[in-house]
Amino acid sequence: MNLSAALERAAAKQGEKAAYYFLNETSTYEELNKAVHKFASGLKALGIQKGDHIALIVGNSPEFIIGLYGALRAGATVIPVNPLYSPGEMSYILQNGDAKAVIMLDVLVPLADKIAEALPFVEHYIICETKDERTKEASPEMFSICRKMKTFSSVLDKGLPSFQPPDVSEEDTAVILYTSGTTGKPKGAMLTHKNLYSNARDIGSYLQFSDKDRIITALPMFHVFCLSVCLNAPLISGATMIIFPKFSPRAVFAQARQHKATVFAGVPTMYNFLYQSDEGHPEDLASLRLCISGGSSMPVALLENFEEKFHVKISEGYGLSEASPVAAFNPLDRPRKAGSIGCSIMNVENKVVNEQGEELPAGEVGELIVRGPNVMKGYYKQPEYTAAALKNGWLYTGDLARKDEEGYFYIVDRKKDLIIVGGYNVYPREVEEVLYSHPYVIEAAVFGVPDPDYGEAVLAFVVPKDEKLTKEELLDYCRSRLADYKLPAQVEFLEELPKNTTGKILRRALKQQVLQR
Incomplete structure (x- = not known):
């Protein structure tokens, strides 16, 4: 019961079928499975053993898939990391996650070099070449971690088709996913x-x-x-x-x-x-079944x-x-x-x-x-x-x-976002639903802030579609659809709301900004 074995079965069953399209590239299931096998072998040649932790700091690409499945086939535990994280965020995850190797984009090498002193246990930096303009003037010799650097393609090329993967139990940890850390430092969820x-x-x-x-x-x-x-x-x-x-x-x-x-x-x-978007038309998505x-x-x-x-x-x-x-x-x-x-x-x-x-x-x-x-x-x-x-x-x-x-x-x-106004429960989503139903509202975020009279008050941030929309008009709209205690005590207009890399609105980050004013 593991993903690597499932990919092997798929390759044996339909090897010539396309596994993915990426920009101008196409890979069949057979080609993908061979690349995964060779990469797993290449990791073993570097000294990666079953149970070692490998951080994967790569964007959407074939290298992400090959890196993930190759590490799993080698018996390693993978720690996927957001490439847009700050040095501090990245350093914490690599330290806490006990990463022995890091697979990363070449544009992140300067960042890795900056935090390398805090990561003495990282033995290998496997670099995915992006041909990014920012890396043309940089040479490996410029960085203190250059002796630990290998290219992704060189690890792949050194892999052997005869590689015998280690036995992996279904209860072994496959991936450690670090949560967003809304209640403090991120926590690593161990997924088997x-x-x-x-x-x-x-x-x-x-x-x-x-x-x-x-x-x-x-x-x-x-x-x-x-x-x-x-x-x-x-x-x-x-x-x-x-x-x-x-x-x-x-x-x-x-x-x-x-x-x-x-x-x-x-x-x-x-x-x-x-x-x-003004560019989309129904016929563009006509083939979608779901x-x-x-x-x-x-x-x-x-x-x-x-x-x-x-x-x-x-x-x-x-x-x-x-x-x-x-x-x-x-x-x-x-x-x-x-x-x-x-x-x-x-x-x-x-x-x-x-x-x-x-x-x-x-x-x-x-x-x-x-x-x-x-x-x-x-x-x-x-x-x-x-x-x-x-x-x-x-x-x-x-x-x-x-x-x-x-x-x-x-x-x-x-549960932590519940607003209590004068002893009454207010659920932010309920207020947001009303705001979203207004034809001139693009986005909305609602949360509670301290109030001396009622304990908490409802605060709403809105991205308006039309500059003619007024706060008073929006409050009147809410007043006809919500009980008085659920009404926003204040509405603020913004050009955009803060979001994470998946596009999720960061309601708590917005609240933190307000409380720090």
């Missing part, structure tokens, strides 16, 4: 081979992936949403990936039309960009507007890094419910509980907890956080949810 394989298999089956699918892979591969839904699940299913170096509405429309894409997966912000949304809750108004414009339905799901990630999804064989994350996927259980861990009846709001073969084994080197998250076989997500009579779940909000 069983976790990743089972979730890729189950979500692929649930969404009916097949070798006829062509899946747009525009989300960042280092993020668990893309990793499982747009990379692992397609490869297990024999599908073809259409890989984008980065998300661009124009490129998505063009590539979807050219390759007759059948599946698109994105976060709500990506759908918003596609919807707001649109997938995850990462954060999609405003119902955006979902309905997108579907009306492009004539394709969006199915929302739910997941988190600690669950590899998918736990629930709107079913394809039953009605899709707007605003719902759907039902439990196969082999995974979800339930809503109170503070005592007792399951709540349909309609009541409580914490969502998850159980299944996809749930992590724990946080790396952080037993106290592991004990708080994993209780009696269940993963406590920290998300507030409710379930309806038909078994569909609805995320109400993050």
Whole structure:
């Protein structure tokens, strides 16, 4: 039960089929599997042993796939890292994750050199050549880590077809995914081979992936949403990936039309960009059989507007890094419910509980907890956080949810984002839904700030579509749709909202900025 073996099976079954398209490149399953095998052999030649940790700091590219699957085949544990992280963020993850080797883009070599003193245990820097203009004037001799540097292609070339991979247990740690660290330093969720394989298999089956699918892979591969839904699940299913170096509405429309894409997966912000773009037309996405949304809750108004414009339905799901990630999804064989994350996927259980861990009846709001073969084994080197998250076989997500009579779940909000105004509960998402429904609102973020009279007050940040929109008009619009205690005490207009690299709106970062004023 592991991804590397699944790729070998796919290559044996349909070796000549395209595994991916990337810019002007195409690779068959047989070619991809051979590259993975040679890279695994090349890692062994460098002294990488089973259980060693390898950081993967690479953007969407064939090198990411070969690096990931090659390291897994060599028995190593992979730590995917966002290439846009600051030196401090990157240094912390490499230190905490005990990385022995780093696979990274050549443009990041100066950054790696800057933090190298804090990383004496890193023995190898494997450099992916991007032919970026910024690297032309730099030579390896300029950097203190040059003696530890090898090119990705040289490691690949030194690999042997006769390489015999080590035996890997399904309970061995395959990947350590560092969470966003909204409550402090990032925590490394340890995902086993069983976790990743089972979730890729189950979500692929649930969404009916097949070798006829062509899946747009525009989300960042280092993020668990893309990793499982747009990379692992397609490869297990024999599908073809259409890989984008980065998300661009124009490129998505063009590539979807050219390759007759059948599946698109994105976060709500990506759908918003596609919807707001003047370049997209219904015929561009006419071949899609399925649109997938995850990462954060999609405003119902955006979902309905997108579907009306492009004539394709969006199915929302739910997941988190600690669950590899998918736990629930709107079913394809039953009605899709707007605003719902759907039902439990196969082999995974979800339930809503109170503070005592007792399951709540349909309609009541409580914490969502998850159980299944996809749930992590724990946080790396952080037993106290592991004990708080994993209780009696269940993963406590920290998300507030409710379930309806038909078994569909609805995320109400993050438990830590709940606003209490004069003793009344206000869920930011509920207020955001109303704001998004206004025709002149592009984006919105709502959170609570301290208030001397009511404990907390509701604050809203909005990106307006039309400069004629006034704050007073927007508040009047909310007043007719929300109880008084849920109304924003203040509305501020911005040109854009802060987002992470997956496009998720950083509500807490915005709140932190406000509190520091």
